[in-house]
Amino acid sequence: MSKRWFITGTDTEVGKTVASCALLQAANRAGYHTAGYKPVASGSDLTPEGVRNGDALALQRNSSLELGYSEVNPYVFEEPTSPHLVSRTTGIAIERAVMSQGLAALEQKADWVQVEGAGGWFTPLSETWTFADWVREQQLPVILVVGVKLGCINHAMLTAAAVQAAGLRLAGWIANDVTPPGARHQDYLASLQARIPAPMLGEIPWLDDPFTRDTGRFLDISLLD
Ligand SMILES: Nc1ncnc2c1ncn2[C@@H]1O[C@H](COP(=O)(O)OP(=O)(O)OP(=O)(O)O)[C@@H](O)[C@H]1O
Ligand SMILES: C[C@H](N)[C@H](N)CCCCCC(=O)O
Numbered sequence: 001m002s003k004r005w006f007i008t009g010t011d012t013e014v015g016k017t018v019a020s021c022a023l024l025q026a027a028n029r030a031g032y033h034t035a036g037y038k039p040v041a042s043g044s045d046l047t048p049e050g051v052r053n054g055d056a057l058a059l060q061r062n063s064s065l066e067l068g069y070s071e072v073n074p075y076v077f078e079e080p081t082s083p084h085l086v087s088r089t090t091g092i093a094i095e096r097a098v099m100s101q102g103l104a105a106l107e108q109k110a111d112w113v114q115v116e117g118a119g120g121w122f123t124p125l126s127e128t129w130t131f132a133d134w135v136r137e138q139q140l141p142v143i144l145v146v147g148v149k150l151g152c153i154n155h156a157m158l159t160a161a162a163v164q165a166a167g168l169r170l171a172g173w174i175a176n177d178v179t180p181p182g183a184r185h186q187d188y189l190a191s192l193q194a195r196i197p198a199p200m201l202g203e204i205p206w207l208d209d210p211f212t213r214d215t216g217r218f219l220d221i222s223l224l225d
């Protein structure tokens with residue numbers, strides 16, 4: 001049985017991909033055969049190889065297994081907006097079955113599969129369902145990435161409450177420093193630690209090059225057991 005995780009965040013642009021790459025690096029170091037998965041990506045570029053999303057490419061690069069692009073990212077949209085909107089505009093319906101088949105295929109190959117969502121917990125995938133509905137269907141344990149800044153305590157508590165209301169396990173959370181530490185930084189961390197009902201796996205500092213550095217060392221994945 002593979003270990004499976006769903007990586008959500010307190011918002012879009014809070015470091016889910018940075019933290020996902022760090023988690024993959026930590027799992028690689030622990031000897032897992034890892035695969036990253038970005039089922040739905042919006043905000044992508046047309047390249048000679050086809051439409052490519054930066055998150056998916058980063059997950060592909062940091063997976064220990066050699067994975068084809070479409071294995072990592074079945075739904076790729078160019079416009080950087082909410083998936084339900086770009087799905088409507090392009091006429092390409094996002095189907096749960098396709099998302100689930102992609103996950104099942106990676107589970108055949110990898111013993112550690114990490115799924116990155118899009119935006120925050122309730123990002124809509126159509127007029128009638130959200131990413132959270134699929135996570136619930138899949139019964140994935142959730143890891144929450146908190147972009148540490150003013151406002152994140154409320155967003156973290158709302159997300160933790162929603163995950164628990166869905167009957168899912170909040171397995172851990174990661175503090176990601178999206179700015180240089182300000183005067184209240186330690187107070188924010190302590191406030192989050194006191195309120196998020198899951199272990200803090202680590203803190204990723206503010207870095208010049210968060211995608212090219214060895215960031216796995218900032219996380220303790222043994223806390224996920
Ligand atoms: N620890 C960090 N240090 C410096 N910059 C960071 C850090 N974490 C994230 N960033 C910057 O913040 C931006 C957003 O990060 P990232 O792409 O990981 O967010 P995301 O939550 O995955 O966004 P999306 O919702 O689009 O998937 C990136 O430009 C990244 O370089
Ligand atoms: C384009 C962006 N970077 C993400 N890929 C998608 C964010 C969806 C947010 C939906 C919302 O809550 O408004």
Ligand SMILES: [Mg+2]
Nearest residue numbers: 016017055116
């Ligand atoms: Mg991302």
